[in-house]
Amino acid sequence: MLPLDIFNHLKNKKIILYDIDNTLIDVSERYRMSLRESGLDPNINIRKIPPSERNRFWRVFLSNKYMHLDKPNQQEIKKLNKKYDEGYGIILITGRPGTLRKDTLEQLRRFAIKYHALIMRPKNNREPDKIYKVRLIREMVNIGLNIIEYHEDDPGTVEIIKEEFPRIKVIKHDLAKRKFIFHDD
Ligand SMILES: [Mg+2]
Incomplete structure (x- = not known):
């Protein structure tokens, strides 16, 4: 269940969602x-x-x-920060568990990543990323968030989000593929 109050100030913004690992940060x-x-x-x-x-x-x-x-993906972070400055709502959604929240907040600060909200995997949730993220995005859509774009590196997640949310522009990142990690081929 999402803490709805943190989204109240984002209801009038166009929202862009970002995955963290291998999208904004090279792991x-x-x-x-x-x-x-x-x-x-x-x-x-x-x-x-x-x-x-x-x-x-x-x-x-x-x-x-x-x-x-971990290293920042500077090129992508620069683009994200520009969108933040232009007035878009930036929400980070990650499969990282909540136990890494403090370290993740510290990392985001160190890499100067701007955002409005950070959603992490709840305790004891073991769903595959793509199932977890579809559910999360559906909850966000249902509470009225105007999500226009989603950035993700995992090919399976990219496919399912495209299928389930045809109105969201899904941007596929290839950092994991280039670094030969978590690769499918
Ligand atoms: Mg990722």
Whole structure:
């Protein structure tokens, strides 16, 4: 359930949604270190590993241990900040768990990313990103937010958002693909 009051001041704005990891922030080093620490090949495609063996990786990756290795995607952050200055409402939606909220806020500040709201995955939510994000966007649409654009790197999520919300312009980012992490091909 979304904390509706944080959106009240965004009701009259055109809203742009941004994913964080591999859209605004390059997490490729954290990805490789987390694989290494889990005893896995740092160049492997995580999707090719059996789910039981992925858990160790996710535990490290979704902790703050290697977050200091993350780098800002300057080009995209510059464009985002320009949109913020032009009056668009900027909402960040991420699959990062709420336990990383403090570290994420600190990172957003350090990388000078401007935004109006940050929505993180609630405690104990284990839905795949694409299911979780579709539900989240539907809730936002239902409370009357005028979402015009969505930025995302995950191909599966891009496809499902396009399908479910044909009026939202979906911008697909290729940072993960270029860095050869979380890649499908
Ligand atoms: Mg992402």
